[in-house]
Amino acid sequence: MHSPALAMAWELWGRNRTGMRVLIGGVLGLALLGFALSRSGWMRTDEPVFISSVILFAVAYLYVISMTLYSELRQGNVFSGFPARMFTLPVRTCWLVAWPMLYGIAVLALLWLAMAILIWVPAGAEVQWWALPLLAVALVWFQAVCWGVPGSPLTKIIAACVIFPALKMALEMLAWWIALLGYQHTDLGLDRNALIAWRGLTLTIFCAFFGPLAYAVAVWGVARERRGAYQGRAWLGLVLDHVSSWLPRRRGRFASPTGAQLWFEWRKKGWILPLFPASFLLFVTVVAAPFVAVPVLLMMVAVVSCLVVVLAFFVGYGLGKTSFWGGDLGLPSAQATRPLTSTALAAAKVHTAALSALVTWLFLLVVVPVWLALLDSSGELARYREVYLEPFSTFQIWKFAALGAVGLFALTWGQLVGGLCLSLTGRTWVVNAVVAFYLSLVTTSIVVITWVKDRPEDFGTILTGLTWCAAALVGVKVLGACWAIATLLRRGLWEAGHLVVGLSLWVLGVSCLLTLVYWLVPSEGLPVASVGHVPVHLIAVTVILTMPLVRLLAAPVAVAWNRVR
């Protein structure tokens, strides 16, 4: 190793070589798949390969970001993203920052090139070259935020939530400004086409200014960190500490060990999911609400509701770990040596998940109507209410609202439990296997959808196949549940009290969701374009499959597996 630059490159490669190999394997595998499919004539378009490659690229992009951020967050060093061990190297700060930024851009460019040459061009897709510099600028800004903004990951996320929309706004303003200037010199109309016509110049100016700016921010932050300017508490931590000192504290004794453990879990991570819709609505109120109409606000509510369910899985995954932001899945000795059964430890997490989902949806149900009413100055909301709720009786509306609320709560809780049970196992390979399973499921779904679009005549056959697959998966789920119960009994982990609560919630949630499905979906099924109908029973089975049962039952087994190695 003759230079610090080479040593840093070697370190990046050494830490991430397995991931990089998987990435290279994925690109080559997809290229071969595309080649094989185009030769075989099974598919009339290359769309599935293209869509899969876009998903792979998105995953790879996130991986490159985590790799070039040094991922010190995974080791619990959350105060600064830049590794403190590098501060003692005899290398100037400007180079400490420059090399990982340049390596990140280089890896990104190589990845893009490989994807374009091996997959996108053979698939006949038009390669959007202009996206590469934008992704590179986003990458260096991720690094700048992580290294330059002091404080906890939450502070960095808040900073990112401000900086990235601001960057987008700056790009749009720059594009319109250039197009406006160009419009004065040419006869082109000032519309989106004008923006595209000046895209090269816009991107050049944007990247030439904001790329170096990210570098400057990162150097400034790392230099301050290096000379110990952040040795005190982070401002957000101080503010939160100050706020929390005003909040009522628990001063009484706990009634039981399980009560104490539930308090512990809730105080530690239970509030994270409810915080998301709260901050989202606050952000929208400040940034967008004054300028948008009620339909857009309603759409935002729909988006945040869907996001809550999707995010619940990831929040649940964090709930099962020692530290929400850390990568360590092992149960810390302070938790493992608590004189509680593994079932009680798991139950505290499952109950926290339920509480978290309940608070989230209560917040949305109470706050959203008030929020909409306050923002609706033109009375548009009342007109919507008349159009959409008029055909229903009050009883029907209340029934729908109750079923919907319980169903959404159950769905969110299910996703939280699904995520937390993975991290509770304490095994990375289990997490990787499940992620690989989900990714293959998404890829298969894309292939199936494309196939149906390509060959509508096969819809019936595919539907039959899907029904059999769903039935088989339900069978696997039932078998898994039986295995979980047998294991609980065999290992002395069966504690009826905790498990009955969990199972009751599951049954209640699934019942509400199924009632909604049979109520809302027409008896002939859900129409799919002009191809046919998806039968209601298939939708019902899918709903059952989305609610984790085996993981709910096996949570105590996962804790015991993690606790005793």
Add this chain to the structure above:
Amino acid sequence: MIAATSDASLPVIQLAELSRRFGAKLALDKVNLSVPRGAVFGLVGANGAGKTTLIKHVLGLLRAQAGTVRVFGSDPTADPAGVLGRIGYLAEENDLPGWMRVAELLRYMQAFYPGWDEAYAEELRQAFELEPGARVKNLSKGQRARAGLVVALAHRPELLLLDEPSSGLDPIVRRDILGAIIRTIADEGRTVLFSSHLLHEVERVADKVAMINQGRVVFSGDLDDVKHTHRCLTLRFPQPRTAPPELVSVLAWEGTGCEWTALCGGLPSAIRDDAIRAGASIVAERVPSLDEIFVARAGARSTALATQED
């Protein structure tokens, strides 16, 4: 669930032929160890010798791959709640929840231990000068160790387990930890098992000691017996020597020329006879410190292993 025994005659900890492997590394190799009720048991050994692995087996955090582990007569992995309720544990890596305040931590921990002595906890908190409103993450390393000690002691556990408790701490906190051990001994029938690098501390408070090296228990017994069966002899030979003589009982040699110092293991009379047979006269004799015995034993073991490999 296995019913835990309270029979005073049974050892609190009983390990029989305990083996544990992590991949290619053999962390524990057929370990046999018995810790009687009321003993202060010091576990000594180099870094990576297997002390923490042994303690984790006692806590039920590791399952025995071979052999058996019994704590209070129970398998700690089969009945974790039952066994852990009777143990006070202070880990080397103090991982108390940083977001909690000291008062919250004590109230939280109280919920798990029916025998929690609130007055004793308060007395310890005051003695250790821990502010009830201070967050654990804002405490210094020494204060965190003290908070961990309060939590480990306040329920007056039958077994106090301390894994390298004074590692990296200042002498004042080390004094507090030793004080805690002494306090626990004062409570009749309570047992202490602690691992440490600081052998002079082990010497001060332990009445039994086991030395673990590369996964094996090299010796185990009463501290007095260990000291009684080791001698540090200074031998004078009539002619200068380039190498020390081969004596069975010698664990380590040091010296040059005519005068050599040997650390020997065995009965003192047998050691003296061996030395005289080698033609040497004994010019000085003393009881070695535990530190010297440890270094000699660890060195002897690695030399023996190296010879085997050759």
